[in-house]
Amino acid sequence: MSDSSFRTVTIVGATGSVGYPITEAFLNDGSYIVKILRRKPDENEKAKILVSKGAEIVYANYDQKDDLVKALKGTDVIVSTIFDRVNFTSLYDLQAPLLAAAKEASVKRFIPSEFASGYKTVDHVMYEDKIKFREELERSGLEYTYIHTGLFQEFLGSFGFNVKNKKAKFYGDGNTRIPTTSLPDVGKYTVETLKIPEARNAHIRVTGSNLTLNEYLQKFEKASGSKWEVTEDRDVRYRFKNKIEPIPSFMDDYIAYETENSNFLDNDNDKFSFIPEPVTKVIETLVSQA
Numbered sequence: 381m382s383d384s385s386f387r388t389v390t391i392v393g394a395t396g397s398v399g400y401p402i403t404e405a406f407l408n409d410g411s412y413i414v415k416i417l418r419r420k421p422d423e424n425e426k427a428k429i430l431v432s433k434g435a436e437i438v439y440a441n442y443d444q445k446d447d448l449v450k451a452l453k454g455t456d457v458i459v460s461t462i463f464d465r466v467n468f469t470s471l472y473d474l475q476a477p478l479l480a481a482a483k484e485a486s487v488k489r490f491i492p493s494e495f496a497s498g499y500k501t502v503d504h505v506m507y508e509d510k511i512k513f514r515e516e517l518e519r520s521g522l523e524y525t526y527i528h529t530g531l532f533q534e535f536l537g538s539f540g541f542n543v544k545n546k547k548a549k550f551y552g553d554g555n556t557r558i559p560t561t562s563l564p565d566v567g568k569y570t571v572e573t574l575k576i577p578e579a580r581n582a583h584i585r586v587t588g589s590n591l592t593l594n595e596y597l598q599k600f601e602k603a604s605g606s607k608w609e610v611t612e613d614r615d616v617r618y619r620f621k622n623k624i625e626p627i628p629s630f631m632d633d634y635i636a637y638e639t640e641n642s643n644f645l646d647n648d649n650d651k652f653s654f655i656p657e658p659v660t661k662v663i664e665t666l667v668s669q670a
């Protein structure tokens with residue numbers, strides 16, 4: 381089942397919210413040499429834990445191609461989970477130097493920083509850079525896999541479910557279906573894409589749960605033992621685009637876009653060897669931590 385030509389996997393952005401569980405999943409799998417590529421040595425707790433579990437850290441200056449090529453020598457697969465929350469540098473600009481170096485270092489497969497809803501066409505800036513990078517990646521001749529997971533279940537709070545105040549804000553109709561996957565399962569799916577032939581040069585869509593907003597709400601209410609207050613804001617995108625008061629934030633516009641567009645018509649779950657965790661488990665954890 382496994383592609384034995386993949387021995388060494390380098391995760392870029394391993395200290396991030398999705399990079400960390402993906403790196404953990406590779407370490408737990410045990411079939412690979414796991415490296416994490418970082419920009420600079422600093423006191424990063426997550427990096428320390430990953431090293432204690434068996435990952436090797438490699439540092440490189442991402443602006444220096446030779447440095448990156450050296451850092452990537454011997455890598456068979458790059459998993460990019462990079463994201464710049466400080467300057468919001470485009471994902472194209474962040475990943476293009478990695479791809480150029482990967483090609484020179486004879487990396488075989490590049491898994492880019494996707495891990496969301498996987499649209500092929502978009503009218504939202506968050507996705508434009510991902511799609512521009514896909515075009516560059518496909519021209520490069522490297523193998524690729526685009527992994528689409530829907531929303532991370534651990535991020536339901538940012539999607540309008542305010543556990544602390546027991547309030548939900550829907551950015552669309554309550555009957556809208558939203559695919560979600562837990563972060564540990566995103567990690568496991570990512571590892572297995574290296575072992576299934578269908579993932580070579582393909583879009584892979586996986587989903588832990590595919591419930592409506594109302595159904596997620598019911599689970600939050602059950603876990604917290606009380607009814608929640610619900611509001612709906614259905615014209616966020618229109619107000620954002622036309623600067624109509626109250627003008628929504630960029631993130632509100634993004635969440636409204638996701639609410640309208642993130643439903644997968646089908647998924648590839650049956651190509652994988654495991655059943656994803658139901659969302660109930662993550663919701664119970666979110667409620668217990670609030």
Ligand SMILES: NC(=O)c1ccc[n+]([C@@H]2O[C@H](COP(=O)([O-])OP(=O)(O)OC[C@H]3O[C@@H](n4cnc5c(N)ncnc54)[C@H](OP(=O)(O)O)[C@@H]3O)[C@@H](O)[C@H]2O)c1
Nearest residue numbers: 393395396397398418419461462463464493496530531532
């Ligand atoms: N489906 C969802 O619900 C969802 C939610 C959030 C994100 N995502 C997607 O998941 C992917 C990763 O996002 P994330 O939230 O995990 O990212 P993140 O936690 O913000 O950061 C990822 C890592 O990128 C590296 N990084 C940050 N700025 C950088 C820069 N300027 N240059 C190079 N490296 C930089 C850092 O690693 P080092 O410091 O170790 O170098 C950082 O830990 C993105 O494609 C994003 O769209 C999806």
